[in-house]
Amino acid sequence: MIKHIVFFKLKDRSAESVEATAVVLRNMEGKIPQLLSIEVGTDIIHSERSFDLALVTTVASLEDLQAYQVHPAHKEVIAHINEVKELSIAVDYEL
Template sequence: MITHIVCFKLKDRSAKSVARTAQVLRDMEGKIGELKSIEVGTDVLHSDRSYDIALITKFESLEALEAYQVHPVHKKVIEHMAQVREASVAVDFES
């Protein structure tokens, strides 16, 4: 199993903007066969070092993660994130 985690800091950190973008991420659920599980969380501390949204996804293999990366539904999400994201960090590991 591969766990893929991405944290996003948004340009507009308002509650409305964060909620809208979190929903864009959640909307991938059930639309990408390779995506075995998805969890989207929004920050509750709002500290200077906080990121706004965490995305945690799981895949059966690296090949499945690679297929997800180029899936048309995910590509639409990437387009949205490119517009709203200030910064992001990611980690991928075997679990």
């Protein structure tokens, strides 16, 4: 099992903008067969060092992670994220 976690800091950090991007991320659920689980959270602290959104997904294998990365639904999300993000960081690890 692989856990894939990404944090996003948006250019527009308003509640409306953050929620709109959270919806885009959540819409991957059920569209990408490799995703065993998906969780999207929005920051509640709002400090200067905070990121606005967290995406936490689980896939069965490294091969499934690679398939997820190139899935058309994920590519649509990437296109949106590239327009709205200021910064993102990620980590992938085995469970």
